[in-house]
Structure formats: C-alpha cells, structure tokens
Amino acid sequence: MNTPSTPTDRSAYALGLTCLCHIEATRSPSLIDALADVSPDLGRLAIRFVYGEIYQRPHLSYHDRQLATVAVLAVLGNARPQLKFHIAAALNVGCSAAKIVELMTHLLVYAGFPTALNGVFAAKEVFDERQLHFTPTTTPSCPGDARYQAGMDALSRIDGHAGEAVMASLKGIAPDLGRFIVEFGFGEIYTRPVLELLERELITVAALAALGTATPQLRVHIHGLLNVGGTREQMLELAIHVAAYAGFPAAINATLAAREVFSERDAGGGDGDPSAPSG
Amino acid sequence: MNTPSTPTDRSAYALGLTCLCHIEATRSPSLIDALADVSPDLGRLAIRFVYGEIYQRPHLSYHDRQLATVAVLAVLGNARPQLKFHIAAALNVGCSAAKIVELMTHLLVYAGFPTALNGVFAAKEVFDERQLHFTPTTTPSCPGDARYQAGMDALSRIDGHAGEAVMASLKGIAPDLGRFIVEFGFGEIYTRPVLELLERELITVAALAALGTATPQLRVHIHGLLNVGGTREQMLELAIHVAAYAGFPAAINATLAAREVFSERDAGGGDGDPSAPSG
Amino acid sequence: MNTPSTPTDRSAYALGLTCLCHIEATRSPSLIDALADVSPDLGRLAIRFVYGEIYQRPHLSYHDRQLATVAVLAVLGNARPQLKFHIAAALNVGCSAAKIVELMTHLLVYAGFPTALNGVFAAKEVFDERQLHFTPTTTPSCPGDARYQAGMDALSRIDGHAGEAVMASLKGIAPDLGRFIVEFGFGEIYTRPVLELLERELITVAALAALGTATPQLRVHIHGLLNVGGTREQMLELAIHVAAYAGFPAAINATLAAREVFSERDAGGGDGDPSAPSG
Numbered sequence: 137m138n139t140p141s142t143p144t145d146r147s148a149y150a151l152g153l154t155c156l157c158h159i160e161a162t163r164s165p166s167l168i169d170a171l172a173d174v175s176p177d178l179g180r181l182a183i184r185f186v187y188g189e190i191y192q193r194p195h196l197s198y199h200d201r202q203l204a205t206v207a208v209l210a211v212l213g214n215a216r217p218q219l220k221f222h223i224a225a226a227l228n229v230g231c232s233a234a235k236i237v238e239l240m241t242h243l244l245v246y247a248g249f250p251t252a253l254n255g256v257f258a259a260k261e262v263f264d265e266r267q268l269h270f271t272p273t274t275t276p277s278c279p280g281d282a283r284y285q286a287g288m289d290a291l292s293r294i295d296g297h298a299g300e301a302v303m304a305s306l307k308g309i310a311p312d313l314g315r316f317i318v319e320f321g322f323g324e325i326y327t328r329p330v331l332e333l334l335e336r337e338l339i340t341v342a343a344l345a346a347l348g349t350a351t352p353q354l355r356v357h358i359h360g361l362l363n364v365g366g367t368r369e370q371m372l373e374l375a376i377h378v379a380a381y382a383g384f385p386a387a388i389n390a391t392l393a394a395r396e397v398f399s400e401r402d403a404g405g406g407d408g409d410p411s412a413p414s415g
Numbered sequence: 416m417n418t419p420s421t422p423t424d425r426s427a428y429a430l431g432l433t434c435l436c437h438i439e440a441t442r443s444p445s446l447i448d449a450l451a452d453v454s455p456d457l458g459r460l461a462i463r464f465v466y467g468e469i470y471q472r473p474h475l476s477y478h479d480r481q482l483a484t485v486a487v488l489a490v491l492g493n494a495r496p497q498l499k500f501h502i503a504a505a506l507n508v509g510c511s512a513a514k515i516v517e518l519m520t521h522l523l524v525y526a527g528f529p530t531a532l533n534g535v536f537a538a539k540e541v542f543d544e545r546q547l548h549f550t551p552t553t554t555p556s557c558p559g560d561a562r563y564q565a566g567m568d569a570l571s572r573i574d575g576h577a578g579e580a581v582m583a584s585l586k587g588i589a590p591d592l593g594r595f596i597v598e599f600g601f602g603e604i605y606t607r608p609v610l611e612l613l614e615r616e617l618i619t620v621a622a623l624a625a626l627g628t629a630t631p632q633l634r635v636h637i638h639g640l641l642n643v644g645g646t647r648e649q650m651l652e653l654a655i656h657v658a659a660y661a662g663f664p665a666a667i668n669a670t671l672a673a674r675e676v677f678s679e680r681d682a683g684g685g686d687g688d689p690s691a692p693s694g
Numbered sequence: 695m696n697t698p699s700t701p702t703d704r705s706a707y708a709l710g711l712t713c714l715c716h717i718e719a720t721r722s723p724s725l726i727d728a729l730a731d732v733s734p735d736l737g738r739l740a741i742r743f744v745y746g747e748i749y750q751r752p753h754l755s756y757h758d759r760q761l762a763t764v765a766v767l768a769v770l771g772n773a774r775p776q777l778k779f780h781i782a783a784a785l786n787v788g789c790s791a792a793k794i795v796e797l798m799t800h801l802l803v804y805a806g807f808p809t810a811l812n813g814v815f816a817a818k819e820v821f822d823e824r825q826l827h828f829t830p831t832t833t834p835s836c837p838g839d840a841r842y843q844a845g846m847d848a849l850s851r852i853d854g855h856a857g858e859a860v861m862a863s864l865k866g867i868a869p870d871l872g873r874f875i876v877e878f879g880f881g882e883i884y885t886r887p888v889l890e891l892l893e894r895e896l897i898t899v900a901a902l903a904a905l906g907t908a909t910p911q912l913r914v915h916i917h918g919l920l921n922v923g924g925t926r927e928q929m930l931e932l933a934i935h936v937a938a939y940a941g942f943p944a945a946i947n948a949t950l951a952a953r954e955v956f957s958e959r960d961a962g963g964g965d966g967d968p969s970a971p972s973g
Contacts, residue, residue: 182946
C-alpha cells in the first residue's frame, strides 16, 4: 500500500504552529502554555495533527473549517473554553460576528434552543472581550400565511425528495411536527440572510456528524449539501475535519453515510436530488 | 396539504410573551434582555415558537411540560443556565421542590449518577436563590429480600412484555445486570413516592428521546407510558415538545419510534401491553 | 521550541498498520476496505495517528487502551459499529469476555442503564459472531444491611475526602440519592469481582472525560485513579487516548482537570487523598 507523501513530522508541527498562530492571531498559542507543565505531548499532537495536517488539507477554507468547528463544539456543548476559542478564531479568519450569531440561530433546528442560546452567549462573551461592538440586525419573519409555502420551496430546493419523504412519513403520525419543520425550520430559518445555503448545509452536516445520534437526518443533509452546490470532496473533507473535534468514530460513520448517499445519487433513484425523477 | 389556521405571528408572539412571563414569574423575561444586544431575533423566535406555539398546544399541561424540559436539560447536561431557569419555572407552575429532586433521582436510572448529582446541585442552587427552605424526606428502601419481587411487579406493570423480553435476553449474558435493573431500577426507584408512575414515564420518554442513543429503551418506555395511562396524543406531543430543547431530529426520531410502537399495539402482538396475550 | 523526535510518517503508518492488524486479529484491516472507495485519506490518518502514534505511547497497555476505548464508545452511544469493533479488539488483546460484560455493568453508575444494556447487547453480538460461548456467573449482592457500610468503605478508599464531601453536600437536599450512591454505586458495583479497582477507575475517568458534561465527578475520579494505584503519567496518557475517540477538546479539558487535581494533591490540602488531613 502506498502512503501518499506527507510532510515530515517536524514540518507538520511547524505548519501547525503557523496555522494555530494565524487562527488565534497570536505569536504564542495559548494551548502550548496551558499544557506546558502538565502534558506538552498533548499540545504537540494537537498542533501537528489538527493544525499541521487536517487544517492544511484542500477543499475547505479556514473560514469554512471554523464554521464547522464552531458548529460541532456548540452542539456537543461539552467544551465551552474551546467553543469560545474557536469563535474568536472564526473572527480571526474573516467570519463576521453576524455570521457566528446566525450560525447559532441555525443550530436551534438541529440541537434545540438551549444550544442556540448558549452559543449566542459564548459569542457575546468573545465579542465583549475583544471590544467588538456588534449591532445585531433583525430580519422580519416571513408572514405567517406565506410561511408554509416558503418552507416547502426551501425544503424542496435543499433536501429534495429525501426531505419530502420525511414529510410524507410524518403525515400519518404527527402532521403538526411536519408543519413545524416546514414552517419554522425551513420557512423561518433557512430563508434568513447572512449565511449562504451552502454554509447552512456545511454547518448542519458537521453538527449532525458530531452528534452521531441522527443518522437519517445526516443522510438527508448530505444530499442537501450536494443539492445546494457542495461537492463530494467537501463532504468527505468535512468528515475528516470532524475527527479532530468529535473523534474518529464520528468521522468514519459520517464518511460511510456519505458513501451511501453518493451511491443513491449515482443510481439516479428518487434520492435527495430534486432534479431526479420522483421515487 | 392544508396548513391549519395558525395564530398570526403577532398574536403568537403575544401569547408566547404572556406564557414566558407566567413560567418565569416576571413581567420582563430575562431572555429578552439577555439577547437584546446580540441576537434579538433569536429571542423573538424562541418566544413565538416555543412559548407562543408549542406551549399553547393541548395534551400536556405546563406542569408536565416543565417536568419534560427539566428532564431533557438534565440528561443532555450541556445547558446548565437553562436547566436552572426551567427548574425555577417548574416551581412557578406548581411542581414541588420534592418532585424536582425526585425527578433527578429518577434520572440516575437512565443517565447515571453524575447526571442525577449535577441535577440535584442545580436544583439546590435554585432553591437557595429563592430562599426556599426545602427539607428532604427519606424513603426507606424496600427490604433486600422483597426487592426483586417488588421490582418484577413494577416492571410487569410498566413495561409489560417489552420489559420482560429485555430481562430474558440478559439471562445468558449479564444476569447480574438484569437483576440490578429489576432490584434497583424498578424495585428501588419506580416504587418511590412523590412522582406518579405516569410522570416517571413522561420523564423517561423525554430523556431518552433527547439523548437519541437508546432507541430500544425509548420504545420500551413508549409502551410504558401507554401502559400506565398515558395517551398516544400525549406521546406525540411530548415528541414535539422535545424539538424545542433537543432539536428537530430528536423529535422526528421519537415520533417514528412511537409510530412503530403504535403499530405493534394495534397488531395486538406480544408487545409492551401487559393485557395483550404473551408473544 | 523543540519538537521531540518522532517516527517519520511512513514508519508511523507502518507501525499503525501492524498495530491495527494485531488488535483486529487480521491481515487486512476492515477500515481500509470500508474507506477505500470513499475516503482513503481518512483511513490513512486514523491508522497513522491513532494506531501508529497514540497506541504506541507508554504508560497504558493495549489491554488498558481497549478498556478505555470500549468505555468511551459505550457512554457516547453514537458509534455502534466502532463499539463492536473495539469489543472484539479487546478480546483480541487479552480482555476476557467476563471483563467486557463487567465493564458495561460498571458503566451503569456513570451513564445509566440504557448505556449498560446497549453495551451488553453489543458485546453479545460480538461473542455470538465469534462463536464464543460465554457462560455468565452471578455475584450475590452484599447483604442489604451491610451494604451501606461496605459502600462507605469503598467510597473512602477510592474517592477519599472528595467522595465524602459529595455525600455531605447531598444530605440537605437529596439524602436518598446519597444513600443510593453509597449502597448501589459503591456497595454493589465497586465491590464486584472481575475488574480490579484500578481498571474501574481507568474506565470511569475515560467515560467522564469523553462525556465532558460531569466535570466535578471527573475530578473526583482523577483523585480516585491516583488513590487506587494509578499514576499521573497514566492519567495524562488516558486523556491523550480519549482524543482519538471523543476529540481533542475532551482530551484538553481532561488534562486541565488533571492539572488542578495534581496541584491540590501537591498542596496536601483537603483533596481526594484519603491519607491527607481532612479539609
């Protein structure tokens, strides 16, 4: 078996250090200091592997990687210091404050209001610490009577037949839940500005891959990512990225879900592709 | 598909605001202030959707909704401020302090001791902040030699054949684990006072739906909820309620599990219904 | 900054491949095949980093690493294929079937019954696939009236003052919960055979580090690990190990918790060391 030529460990560490300095906007990464007197090996491994290797890979920009990282840490909810670190890093690589707040708002669909709230409060702490004066704008809701149709339009565009199949399966059992998904999830949230549809799907896929508890929805949104302009390479890279923040099993399972989705699309079936014939 | 007529957004927001003021026992919800300068839209969406729409729905009282919310936030363990907020709200809608402490004790069966401990300590902070002088009572354990039988009686009553099938399947691999479930889970915990059996099953179903990692047990306890007097409408409403605190994927997956359980019961098979003929 | 000399990537990959073949007991790791046509890079990264680097480090044997990995995957509950893979790998490196079943039983204290049940059923599937005829033995419970004292003895031995402080803090709010922890958690579970105390603490620390939602308990059990003979080096290595299965943030936070515990012990204060003067 060939192992592709990769940077040597020494250069991977150097690349990682440069990357970490860049995203933290510092000359002396806080991670090194924090671990120096207790576990320098862990710091070295993180720098070499996460920043020297994963972050150096193609198909996802630092900007997109930070969106994914922030989404993963927000939904896992178990590592607040790192969530704040990566919100700051997202700002450092060019994400606007508005985009980070919108990302948290987006997550309420997939992880509920407490996750969204805690994410917003973590962001606010970061903004305050940087004396970043953020003035939120508000987006009026789509009017109530037009919201269902706007939601169905968004659902069809994003999830295609995969989303419609979920709606159909809910009809016989919980039609109101289906209506909330359409009106609220798609009609309200997906139609909001600030995040592009492709960014919303990157965030959704990263979050569901990290949670690992919603595989059917992960598959629907892998279709969604591809339907709104994402590539298969981006999808697979996203899975690798998730390994750093949610572990390898999450990465492997997301990759295997992606393989199934790719096969469905190659078979041309009534999968998630809105241009495919109805199944 | 017809979308049922829904309140206009303005009136849904107004209803939500009234509801939130009621459960927080305030004239000025803290959520609005906390989000005003960072994401007023998130506050508006939460008030309109969670409190103006979900909380207004039938089949679950505010009291039961607060039990479910506290259970979800306790087992997810990732949103301590909201956990404290909803413990206080539970008190405000008429849950006793004893019931909240008992809820946390109940959760140790489904989420382990750390979850129960952290839940109890959060409750204690809320009680102390309100200067609520809570005097715990203790319940003597069922005597050791009677506990297995008491547990089997409770197990049969609650989970019916679904629970008995779990016990049988453990015999060949981990009989002591099966014994602990019967003696400790059912003999000790389910036989305790303060929470009704129906409340215990509402809590259990909400917690397992939010976790998303224990689908077989979720199905057993959907049977359990129906066996101790819960209705299918309550079950489906509980799934919708969970969407607010653990996201839509958790709600969808719980709803689809409920559909399977309902089908099993309609087929009259050896399902979880203790009045059904043995499978 | 010096980067310690590390194996080159090529040799790390070769070491990782040898390691993975060993723990999977195969000449052709399934991971490579599974990912070959979808994301060979992910397979290569996992082999080089997890098996070529982390598994090659000192202070934890393959046996102990497999116990930790199985504990992490069981409590996260979101990666069943990997859980089965690592149960099989644990058998391959010399863990007995009885030890794996006992590990799952132990986890009910920290993650609840569904986790323990699902872990046991995954183990049973692995045993059946290998035609490993496992005959469980049962351990009689400590008699009911002696259980509290046995539990307090175990608690003092393992958690020291840290555990006693938890019990004291429960007295005013949930004394029955405190009693359950003593009687059931310590009196029943920790006194069972098959797993050594040190193994129980390795499992506990790995599980709590992965969950990331029970920091107070993680700190108590870092004390516990050291109190029953574990070393600081093992603790720090365990944190690094967790990075592979639960991500770097979990590893970093566990390491920082360890640093605090080490400082407490060095200060000789009323920490978790049973031989230290009471605080």
